[in-house]
Amino acid sequence: MLSIIWMVYRIQTLVSVVKGSDKKLASGSNRINAILFVVFLVGTGILMFWYSIKEFDNYQLPIASEHGVVTDRLFWITMAITGIVFILTHILLFIFPYKYQYKETRKASFYPDNNKLEIIWTIVPAIVLALLVVSGWKAWSDITAPAPENAHVVEIMGSQFNWDIRYPGKDQVLGDYDYRLITATNAQGIDFTDKNAIDDFSSPVVVIPKGEPVLFKIRARDVLHSVFAPHMRLKMDAVPGMPTRFWFVPTKTTAEMREELNDPEFEYEIACTEICGRGHFSMRRVIEVVEPEAYQKWYSEQQSFIQQNPALADDLPAEAKALAEIQLREK
Amino acid sequence: MSTASVANHDAAHDHHDHEHHDNFVTKYIFSQDHKMIAKQYLVTGMFWALLGGGLSILFRLQLGFPEMDMSFLRPLLGGWIDEGGKLDPTFYLALVTMHGTIMVFFVLTAGLSGTFSNFLIPLQIGARDMASGFMNMLSYWLFFLSGVIMFISLFLKTGPAGGGWVVYPPLSALEQAIPGSGLGMTLWLVAMTFFIASSLLGGINYITTVINLRTKGMSFSRLPLTIWAFFLTAVIGLLSFPVLFSAALLLVFDRSFGTSFYLSDIYINGEALPNTGGSPVLYQHLFWFLGHPEVYIVLLPALGITSEVIATNSRKPIFGYKAMIISLLGITVLSFVVWAHHMFVSGMNPFLGSIFMFLTLIIAIPSAVKVFNYLTTLWRGNLIFTPAMLFSIGLVSFFISGGLTGIFLGNSAIDIQLHDTYFVVAHFHLVMGSASFFGMIAGIYHWFPKMFGRMMDARLGYVHFWITFVGVYMVFFPMHYIGIAGFPRRYYSFTSFDFANMYTDLNMFVSVAAIITFFAQFIFLFNFFYSMYRGRKATQNPWRSNTLEWTTPVEPGHGNWPGEIPSVYRWPYDYSKPGAEEDFIPQTVPLSATPESNLPHEQEMVKTELEIMKEEEEVLVANGAKH
Numbered sequence: 001m002l003s004i005i006w007m008v009y010r011i012q013t014l015v016s017v018v019k020g021s022d023k024k025l026a027s028g029s030n031r032i033n034a035i036l037f038v039v040f041l042v043g044t045g046i047l048m049f050w051y052s053i054k055e056f057d058n059y060q061l062p063i064a065s066e067h068g069v070v071t072d073r074l075f076w077i078t079m080a081i082t083g084i085v086f087i088l089t090h091i092l093l094f095i096f097p098y099k100y101q102y103k104e105t106r107k108a109s110f111y112p113d114n115n116k117l118e119i120i121w122t123i124v125p126a127i128v129l130a131l132l133v134v135s136g137w138k139a140w141s142d143i144t145a146p147a148p149e150n151a152h153v154v155e156i157m158g159s160q161f162n163w164d165i166r167y168p169g170k171d172q173v174l175g176d177y178d179y180r181l182i183t184a185t186n187a188q189g190i191d192f193t194d195k196n197a198i199d200d201f202s203s204p205v206v207v208i209p210k211g212e213p214v215l216f217k218i219r220a221r222d223v224l225h226s227v228f229a230p231h232m233r234l235k236m237d238a239v240p241g242m243p244t245r246f247w248f249v250p251t252k253t254t255a256e257m258r259e260e261l262n263d264p265e266f267e268y269e270i271a272c273t274e275i276c277g278r279g280h281f282s283m284r285r286v287i288e289v290v291e292p293e294a295y296q297k298w299y300s301e302q303q304s305f306i307q308q309n310p311a312l313a314d315d316l317p318a319e320a321k322a323l324a325e326i327q328l329r330e331k
Numbered sequence: 332m333s334t335a336s337v338a339n340h341d342a343a344h345d346h347h348d349h350e351h352h353d354n355f356v357t358k359y360i361f362s363q364d365h366k367m368i369a370k371q372y373l374v375t376g377m378f379w380a381l382l383g384g385g386l387s388i389l390f391r392l393q394l395g396f397p398e399m400d401m402s403f404l405r406p407l408l409g410g411w412i413d414e415g416g417k418l419d420p421t422f423y424l425a426l427v428t429m430h431g432t433i434m435v436f437f438v439l440t441a442g443l444s445g446t447f448s449n450f451l452i453p454l455q456i457g458a459r460d461m462a463s464g465f466m467n468m469l470s471y472w473l474f475f476l477s478g479v480i481m482f483i484s485l486f487l488k489t490g491p492a493g494g495g496w497v498v499y500p501p502l503s504a505l506e507q508a509i510p511g512s513g514l515g516m517t518l519w520l521v522a523m524t525f526f527i528a529s530s531l532l533g534g535i536n537y538i539t540t541v542i543n544l545r546t547k548g549m550s551f552s553r554l555p556l557t558i559w560a561f562f563l564t565a566v567i568g569l570l571s572f573p574v575l576f577s578a579a580l581l582l583v584f585d586r587s588f589g590t591s592f593y594l595s596d597i598y599i600n601g602e603a604l605p606n607t608g609g610s611p612v613l614y615q616h617l618f619w620f621l622g623h624p625e626v627y628i629v630l631l632p633a634l635g636i637t638s639e640v641i642a643t644n645s646r647k648p649i650f651g652y653k654a655m656i657i658s659l660l661g662i663t664v665l666s667f668v669v670w671a672h673h674m675f676v677s678g679m680n681p682f683l684g685s686i687f688m689f690l691t692l693i694i695a696i697p698s699a700v701k702v703f704n705y706l707t708t709l710w711r712g713n714l715i716f717t718p719a720m721l722f723s724i725g726l727v728s729f730f731i732s733g734g735l736t737g738i739f740l741g742n743s744a745i746d747i748q749l750h751d752t753y754f755v756v757a758h759f760h761l762v763m764g765s766a767s768f769f770g771m772i773a774g775i776y777h778w779f780p781k782m783f784g785r786m787m788d789a790r791l792g793y794v795h796f797w798i799t800f801v802g803v804y805m806v807f808f809p810m811h812y813i814g815i816a817g818f819p820r821r822y823y824s825f826t827s828f829d830f831a832n833m834y835t836d837l838n839m840f841v842s843v844a845a846i847i848t849f850f851a852q853f854i855f856l857f858n859f860f861y862s863m864y865r866g867r868k869a870t871q872n873p874w875r876s877n878t879l880e881w882t883t884p885v886e887p888g889h890g891n892w893p894g895e896i897p898s899v900y901r902w903p904y905d906y907s908k909p910g911a912e913e914d915f916i917p918q919t920v921p922l923s924a925t926p927e928s929n930l931p932h933e934q935e936m937v938k939t940e941l942e943i944m945k946e947e948e949e950v951l952v953a954n955g956a957k958h
Contacts, residue, residue: 012790029793033716036797037724044804051812058833059816071744078745082735089702089731096709097716097724100645107914108713108907112648117707118700125699129692132742137685139744144681160508160599179596180603189598222599223502224611226676226751230817230830233748235676239611240501241595244678269828273751273819275495276502277509278421281822 034101041094045087061230064257064268064289066249067143068233074139078132147247151215152295154206156270157188158218158225158238161279163270164188165206169199169304179221179240185309189221192306192316198323201302206270206287208250209295215247226274229287231257237274250289257289353889361472363464364889368471369450370782373775375478376442377856380768383433384849390426393418395842397824397835411490420823424493425511427821429485431496432519436526437481439629439767441474444568447632447774448537448561450782454880455555457546457897459890462539470532477525484518492519495821497622500593500614504585507600516586520579527572527579534572537565546879547947548899553918555878555903556649559656560635563663564628570667571624578617585609612677619670626763627666631659633770634701634730637723639903640777641705643876644720645712646914648904651704658697658704665694675743676750684743691741698734702727713907713914717874718792719777725800726769732804733762736811751821754814757807765803772799772855779862780869784886787866791858795851802848809837877903877917898947900940901933 063069100108155166155174164187168174175190175197182189190197208214218227220238227246228235236246258266272283290298306313306324313324362368389408392399400416401408411422449467453460461467484491493511494503498519506513541554541562554562584590585606593614594606642649649655671679671687705727714720736758739745749755772795779787818831825831825838872881879899883891897919905916910928921944922929923937 009788009791013788027789029790030714030716033721033793034714040801044801044808048808055812059812061817061830068748071747074742075739075745075748078739078742082738086731086735089706090728092706093709093724093728093731096706096712097714100709100712100714102646102713102715106713108645108647109711110648110906110908111650111707111711112904113651113653114707117703118651118654121703122696122700125696129695129738132738133689133692136688136742136744140681140685140688143744143747144684179598182598182603222597223505223508224499228751228817228819230748235747235750237677239678240597241607242610242612242678265829267829269830271819271828271831275424275499275821278424280424281420281819281824282827284827 030102034098037094037097041090045090062252062257062261063231063233064250064252065232065234066251067139068231068248069251070139070142071233074132074135077135081128081132143248147215147245148213151213151247152208153215153217154208155188155217155219156206156227156238156285157221158227158272158276158283159187159221160223160277161272161283163225163227163272163283163285164221165203165285166190167201167203167299167302168196169201169302170300171196171199174217175200182221186305186312187221190305192312192324193320195320195323198306198320198327199304201304202308203302206285207295207298208287208289209292210250210253210256210289212292212295213247213249215245218244218246223276224274225272225276225283228271228273229268230271231268232287235273253289253291254287255290361468363460363468365449365453365461365464365467366782366887366889366891368467369446371471372441372445372449372474373782375475376438376446376771377859379433379437379442379478381852381856383430383438384852386426386430386433388846388849389418390423390430391842391845393423393823395839395845397826418823421493421510422490423823424495424509424821425490425515428493428495428498428511429481429491432481432492434764435496435625435629436523437474437478439764439771440530440568440625441526443629443632443767443771443774444537444561444564445471445474445533446771447557447636447778448533448565450778451557451880452537452540452561453544454781454883454887454891455558455878456541456544456549457879457892457899458540458544459892459896461536462544463536466532466536470529470536473525473529473532477522477529480518480522480525484515484522487513487515487518489513489515491515497615497618498582499618500582500585500611501597504582504594505597505599505604507602520583520586523579524576527576530568530572534565534568537561538569541565546896546899549879549918553899553902555635556638556652556655556659557632557635557878559659560631560638563659564631564635567624567631567663567666568628571621571628574617575621578614578621581617582614612674612679615674615677616671616679619673620667622673623670624666626759627662629767630730630763630770631662633726633767633773634659636770636774636777637705637726639876639878640717640719640723640773641708641727642904642906643777643874644715644717644723645708646715646906647708647712648902648906649704650707650710651700652902652904654700655704658700661697662694665690665697669694669741672741672743672746675746681743688741688743692738695734695738695741698730702731702734716793717776718787718789718796719773719874721793721796721800722769722773722776725796725803726766726773728800729761729766729769729803732808733758733760733766737762748817749814751819752814753810753818753820756820757810757814760807760810761803765807769799775859777874778880779859779866780873780885781880781883781887783863783866784869785862785864785866786869786873787858787862791854795854795858798851798854799848802844802851805844806841806848809841813837872917875913875915877905877915879918882917882919895951898944 063072153168157164173196176194177189178191179189218236218238220240225238234246234248236244258264268287270285306327401412401418402416405412411419489510492515493509502508503512503516581592585593591606591609593611594609597604638649669691672691675684813834871885882897899918900921903918907914908928922933923941
């Protein structure tokens with residue numbers, strides 16, 4: 001096989017030397033290359049439109065948060081603007097080679113500069129970009145503004161290779177934590193001497209109410225992680241030693257989304273998007289969005305860390321222990 | 332190398348005398364000739380490109396064919412393939428890390444800048460060699476040493492560094508977190524230290540040479556855009572690489588001497604570490620202060636090469652020469668104030684995010700200007716599609732495609748969703764990876780005749796171009812869809828998540844395209860090495876180009892020009908000038924010799940030019956008399 005290619009190659013070269021085409025500035029290949037650019041333009045253009053339309057529902061994930069609607073709108077506005085530029089510039093880039101391919105009889109135009117043109121194509125992109133910046137900036141400052149007072153707080157702690165979830169309990173205040181308190185039974189290092197921690201509880205699933213603001217308080221136990229909830233359009237790094245946060249308003253319950261997608265198995269998910277080691281690709285948690293009433297009911301039924309594992313209260317100072325015991329009696 | 336040319340040099344360059352006695356070692360190994368050093372960089376860069384590309388094929392196999400039995404790779408990868416024939420997930424991360432490190436630093440920084448800055452700066456500005464040949468040699472050998480150390484790290488039992496090419500701590504600081512952060516990471520840091528030293532030595536040399544060693548008449552406003560690009564690239568490198576060094580140094584302290592620059596509140600492996608008060612975000616700031624300019628360090632030389640190739644093969648002056656320089660300057664300055672757009676969701680203050688979004692989108696303007704200028708250069712040209720020209724047009728296409736997606740990612744609100752997904756992978760592989768790679772290949776095709784005195788085969792070049800151009804788009808364009816769908820990067824497999832449990836077909840398609848594209852590069856390699864010995868003999872100026880390197884002998888010796896260094900009388904882009912007989916006027920042709928084609932303002936300069944020439948003549952005669 002290789003030797004055949006080799007033979008063809010040698011013969012080709014010899015033929016071109018004999019024909020003297022290697023002496024010419026632009027041989028017949030010049031025309032072929034020019035045509036190929038047009039073929040490429042048309043071919044890939046069709047491919048792009050066909051695939052983009054056909055697959056739209058696959059790659060466009062349904063949106064399940066309020067700010068997600070805003071960022072997605074920005075995304076598609078940017079797509080429209082850049083799409084037009086992309087197509088126009090590529091039409092020019094691939095048509096010019098065809099139109100202006102080398103001809104011995106023609107001379108290229110000597111056209112070294114045109115300040116008016118330069119100014120136009122500096123200012124026009126500047127204006128368009130300014131509009132994009134302003135709209136992006138507005139969305140960004142809304143999204144990153146402090147969470148409303150009434151936001152439901154959920155703490156998410158990343159570790160290799162797991163997310164630990166903590167709710168503040170009935171007092172709505174998360175207790176303190178300290179990484180030096182972490183043990184096999186207290187994976188999050190919760191400081192139970194803080195009375196706010198006594199009623200904190202954990203959950204295997206992130207349950208949040210629809211239509212109400214939710215604040216994720218995010219931290220990491222070992223290395224960087226990043227909380228990514230694709231349907232919520234939410235992403236924030238989890239940084240050891242520096243708590244971060246992200247608040248949002250979910251707009252569709254899991255049940256509603258299942259119905260909309262006609263997929264009874266559907267779940268909202270959290271993934272990790274900051275490389276964190278061997279199990280980086282499998283840090284999964286499920287988010288369950290429920291109606292506010294169902295949320296309240298679920299919330300009040302949860303058992304606190306202490307209730308689930310009374311041993312946690314064993315070494316506490318007297319005051320905290322008394323609180324813990326009240327908790328245990330409520331069980 | 333012809334010794335005759337060296338023997339003829341003028342009195343001002345006596346220091347080259349010792350070069351008469353070139354032996355194998357001083358000629359090919361510890362050479363101080365910029366052309367040989369450039370070739371050393373080129374061949375080393377090609378080695379690393381093959382290796383870095385090869386690594387990507389390994390992880391593309393995993394991503395495209397997750398069910399595949401990879402036992403056949405065991406002779407190569409040994410224990411990294413488990414009993415079931417599966418690739419080890421830790422080694423997968425090491426593969427992506429080394430692919431990134433190798434491609435960004437060894438191929439597109441050293442391989443590109445090292446080759447073409449070294450080769451073209453003295454030749455195009457009219458200098459005998461670099462300002463310091465010794466430093467230049469040192470620069471290459473430090474790079475070589477850096478490469479050897481990085482190469483050794485591939486064979487460690489615990490594997491090479493595996494924390495991504497950005498090596499964010501704490502992952503990269505803690506051996507407990509990932510085995511690659513042990514000895515592998517140590518070697519990574521040592522290798523990068525040598526690499527930074529090499530870059531700085533090279534950069535200082537490029538800057539000094541461009542500022543001080545330009546030939547008579549070669550003012551900054553007559554420099555080819557290649558030189559402008561190499562010059563500004565060196566400036567960027569000189570200002571940003573030391574910051575990477577400081578980032579690496581603090582990481583070394585954290586890893587080995589118990590400091591807490593980046594480490595705080597860490598509990599790992601059943602143990603709470605004593606470090607408190609450090610900030611991983613500090614590392615990210617320091618890293619990206621180099622990391623972002625680095626994008627332009629790899630891109631600007633490619634843009635410079637393309638400007639030259641497109642102008643020459645359009646037989647037209649580059650449109651907006653001044654605007655091109657201003658945009659290069661703009662990009663250079665702005666490249667230092669956009670770094671934190673890599674960190675919108677790192678937990679840094681969101682207000683900082685707003686500032687960096689604003690600055691980031693500004694940098695799109697000079698980039699847009701460059702694209703429009705390229706397009707206008709093609710317009711009404713007389714285009715000759717040499718392989719170099721094809722690759723340059725390909726570069727412009729990638730620069731547009733990848734540049735436009737940068738507008739999404741630079742917008743912090745949109746970046747929330749897209750950050751660290753395949754959209755980013757698609758973006759930077761097009762705009763910085765493939766575009767720079769195409770610039771490098773274009774440069775090789777274009778200047779091969781100057782390097783080796785022979786021509787590369789054009790037909791093989793066409794085949795190489797079309798497979799690679801289509802291939803690159805087939806690899807990276809689909810990644811946009813995968814990215815919009817939210818697929819995170821650096822994932823070993825996508826089966827753990829419902830939202831990402833699709834597009835196996837598309838991933839397979841990407842992998843097949845990657846494999847085809849990779850193997851198409853062997854066409855180029857064959858062409859390169861075959862043509863080096865058996866290619867057609869080159870003529871002195873095969874592309875009918877204006878720049879100075881084509882006034883040297885076909886195979887220039889050490890010292891480049893056998894006699895006087897030519898003087899320069901015009902800018903490098905007098906192609907198809909109305910009135911001129913040929914469609915190009917080399918920079919060495921005085922305006923006074925072309926009254927038929929001079930523009931009105933040039934005609935006015937003729938008188939001064941004649942006066943200067945007369946004075947110079949007198950000085951030369953006087954010098955000759957002294958000897």
